Amino acid sequence: MNKKLTATALSMALALTIGTGSVFADSSLEKVVDSTIGVNYKSGGTTTNGFDCSGYTRYVFLKLGITLPHQSASQYHMGQEVSRAELRAGDLVFFNTSGKGVSHVGVYVGNGKFSHSSSSKGVIITSLGQSYWAERYVGAKRIMSTAKYEAATYN
Template sequence: MEGDYVLKKKLTAAVLGLTLMFSMGTSVFAQSSLNHVVNSTIGVSYKTGGTTTKGFDCSGFTRYVYQKLGVSIPRQSSAQFKIGTAVSKSNLRAGDLVFFNTTGAGVSHVGVYIGNGSFAHSSSSKGVTISKLSNSYFANRYIGAKRVMSTAKYKAAVYN
């Protein structure tokens, strides 16, 4: 029974990864380091305080992704929101952090923008998943975005 669960989880991750890859069309993201890191975590369970592939919370996930790309960021979403340069929604690029107020008390959720209006995040109900910024739940709670990667790190993450 547990083997079936693991197989189902891996199959789900593979399908989501392929969906992401094909939804990117000819985007360079489909072959990038960022894509590889995100796809390797799709389906990992949500875990409060989690920072590893055994389970992530939202900021643990974003920190993990950035660490894999050679960028150090703070642990908590509110601290992550205080770094980098603000970016308008119309100027988002893959690798930018996107922030949400899901509790009514300021920054409480974060994800990594991956392009085409989508972001990767660790959802308390779905684990690591891909969502659209246009999804009404997220659109109504969107606070802003921050660019924390240097141009050199960005090129290495998205074009490698």
């Protein structure tokens, strides 16, 4: 019951964060992200039974028809580099949490926030501006073509 309540609260927070006026609201990308909020962290996990960070991004993109490898560093070598100022919903954001290069990945959802599978909290929405993430931010990659982006965010 508590887990369900937490997932519901996080889903409501996501809906309020994104807002009904957003391009992202009610889109296939939003629906996939929303359906995973509160899923537990699981090392090596790639399903709604539990995700690690790259398993989570792989799952989200598979639902959108795009296949990603299951490793954050491998995902970092894909797509087109995007500046932080040019981020759009669906871009992958990367972090160095280990001190040894890219070791964490999430999906940018707009308004300075990203969804990711946290090892301590499971799938959550977090601000890129939080000091922990801001200090470890490595960069972002655009994986979706404009056509895929429009299909994922405008329906």
